[in-house]
Amino acid sequence: MTGRTRLRLPLILACLLMPAAALAETWALEQRTIPFDYDSPAVPLDYEPLERAEQDWNFCVALPHMKDAYYLSMNYGMVEEARRLGVRFHMLDAGGYPNLDRQIEQIEDCVAQGADALIVVTVSYEGLSPVIARISRQIPVISAVNDIANEGISAKAAVSWYDMGNAAARVIAERHPKGSEPVDLAWFPGPEGAGWVQFVEAGFRDGIRESSARVVATQFGDTGREIQVRLVEEVLDAHPGIAYLVGSAPTAEAAISVLRARGLSDRVGIVSDYMTHAVYRALRRGRVIAAPTDFPVMQGRLAIEMAVRAVEGRLEVRHAGPRIQLVTPENVREIGPEGSLAPPDFVPAFVFE
Numbered sequence: 001m002t003g004r005t006r007l008r009l010p011l012i013l014a015c016l017l018m019p020a021a022a023l024a025e026t027w028a029l030e031q032r033t034i035p036f037d038y039d040s041p042a043v044p045l046d047y048e049p050l051e052r053a054e055q056d057w058n059f060c061v062a063l064p065h066m067k068d069a070y071y072l073s074m075n076y077g078m079v080e081e082a083r084r085l086g087v088r089f090h091m092l093d094a095g096g097y098p099n100l101d102r103q104i105e106q107i108e109d110c111v112a113q114g115a116d117a118l119i120v121v122t123v124s125y126e127g128l129s130p131v132i133a134r135i136s137r138q139i140p141v142i143s144a145v146n147d148i149a150n151e152g153i154s155a156k157a158a159v160s161w162y163d164m165g166n167a168a169a170r171v172i173a174e175r176h177p178k179g180s181e182p183v184d185l186a187w188f189p190g191p192e193g194a195g196w197v198q199f200v201e202a203g204f205r206d207g208i209r210e211s212s213a214r215v216v217a218t219q220f221g222d223t224g225r226e227i228q229v230r231l232v233e234e235v236l237d238a239h240p241g242i243a244y245l246v247g248s249a250p251t252a253e254a255a256i257s258v259l260r261a262r263g264l265s266d267r268v269g270i271v272s273d274y275m276t277h278a279v280y281r282a283l284r285r286g287r288v289i290a291a292p293t294d295f296p297v298m299q300g301r302l303a304i305e306m307a308v309r310a311v312e313g314r315l316e317v318r319h320a321g322p323r324i325q326l327v328t329p330e331n332v333r334e335i336g337p338e339g340s341l342a343p344p345d346f347v348p349a350f351v352f353e
Contacts, residue, residue, distance in 0.1 A: 025049075027298065028323075030159075035319035036150045038160045038199075045320055049301075052086055053308045059089040060110035061303075062103055062120045064146070064194070065096045066348055067224045068250055069276040069341075070296055071121070074145065076342035077300025078119075079349045085308055088353045089119075096222050097191035100127045111135055117307040122148045122195040140310035144303040145296070146195035154310045157302040159294040159321040165189075165200035167292040167326050168246055168273040169207025180212045186235040188228070188247025192220040200273055204246070216242065228254035236262065244269045249276040249291070256287050275327065275340045283332040295322035295339040 027047040034040035061078060063071050075091065082089055090110055094103035103123050108131065111118060117140045122128050129149045132141055136152030143156045176183050187204060190197040197220070208215065216239050219231040228250045235242065236258065245255045245268060252272035259265045265287065272279045272291035282288040299321060309315040327335055 027302070029298075029302070029320045030323050031317055032319040036153070036156060038147075038162060042160075042323075045317065047302075047317065047320060049081075049305045050085060050308055050314070054312050057087045057116040057308060057311050058114070059087065059304070059307050060092065060107065060115040060118045061089045062092045062094070062107050062110075062118065062122075064094050064099075064103070064121060064123045065224075066093050067096070068248075069278065070249060070274060072346065072348055073276075073340065073342040074121075074296040074300040075348050076346050077297035078304050079300075079352055080297075081301040081304040082352050085304065087304065087308060089304070089351075090115075091348075091350045091352075093350070094123055096224060097123045097194045098222060100124050104128060104131050107131060107135070111139065115139060116311050117142065119144055119303045119307055120148065121145045123191075124193055125149060125195040125198065127193075140307065140315075142303055142307045142310060145294075145299055147199060148195050155306045155315055155318045157299050157306055157321060158319075159299075159324055160203075161196040161199035162203035162206075163324055164273050164292050164294060165203030165205075166207040167203075167324060168271050168290070169204045169211070171271050171290040171326070172213050172244060172246065173207060173211035176212045178210055178212055182212045182214055183243040184216045184239060184241060185213050185244035185246055186217040186219065186232075186239065186242055187215050188219050188221070188231060188245070188251040190220065190248045191222045204273070213244070219247075223248050223250040225250055225254055229258060232258045236264070236268075242268060244271060246271040247273065249274050249279045252282065252288055252291070253278045256282055277337075277341050277344075280327075280332065280337055280341060283327055283329050286329045288329075290326055290328045292324050292326050293335075293340045294324050297339050297342065298322045 029045045029047045030042040031045040092106040119142045126149045132152040140154040143153045189201045217235045221227045232254050249272045255270045270288045275293040279291050
């Protein structure tokens with residue numbers, strides 16, 4: 001995204017505050033002028049979702065895992081939109097980003113049972129390409145959230161992860177502009193090779209060049225809590241003078257507890273590069289400095305709606321998503337959780353019929 005186009009954020013929030021049956025007729029999104037090209041300008045889009053599916057289509061939804069509350073929120077958006085449109089889905093959990101073979105097997109098994117479309121949040125940018133190319137000759141394939149190679153993809157419901165990483169870096173750059181006294185930070189991009197990490201990594205690196213910060217440690221790893229706790233502890237042991245920990249939401253969640261245990265909460269700052277329930281609570285308490293949100297609830301809705309359009313031959317917009325919004329302790333109450341987070345009592349739906 002260019003960052004220059006501005007979205008009417010209150011309209012998104014108003015839409016998501018309404019019950020599914022009474023959802024507003026348009027969604028305020030951004031559309032890529034060249035589909036699948038994140039270097040092309042993003043322009044505001046008043047997206048008109050379908051009122052109802054023509055029949056009760058059945059979709060396969062492949063996710064990397066459900067260890068991260070980000071995907072819980074996305075799942076909630078999918079449930080709400082599937083209910084509104086009158087369609088069904090089966091959700092597949094690959095168990096983590098290292099499990100490419102498992103995600104491929106799950107997708108092939110699910111599609112073989114007669115799915116009408118596949119929605120995929122990939123564990124790998126190119127690792128699924130041969131499978132996707134083959135499946136796309138049978139049914140539409142919609143990519144969501146994590147970027148993926150373009151071959152065989154009908155549409156993308158996603159934002160730029162370059163911009164997500166860049167937004168996190170700009171938080172540091174504003175606090176410590178180039179030329180000011182240097183500070184040390186550790187960077188936790190996520191699982192190496194995942195379909196979003198290369199982009200969040202590039203965005204962060206470009207943004208941090210405008211600061212006086214020195215990246216003294218870079219730790220790749222799956223976004224499970226246990227792994228992130230270990231990585232954070234290793235960094236703190238190796239770099240006792242570190243000033244910031246920047247990375248994924250599970251990194252931020254792990255950092256909160258580790259810093260508290262070590263008595264470092266008031267000395268080491270935390271920046272997350274996306275939003276979860278725990279990050280939202282930490283923002284309200286001032287334990288996290290900032291986190292961009294890409295509104296995963298809305299992305300879940302959009303992925304389902306695009307899948308219906310693709311099956312019914314009504315796909316017009318091939319690449320769109322919400323506008324990224326930076327959330328801080330100062331604006332967290334104003335922005336609120338709607339559009340970013342599933343309700344506290346939501347239970348993930350692996351089968352929605």
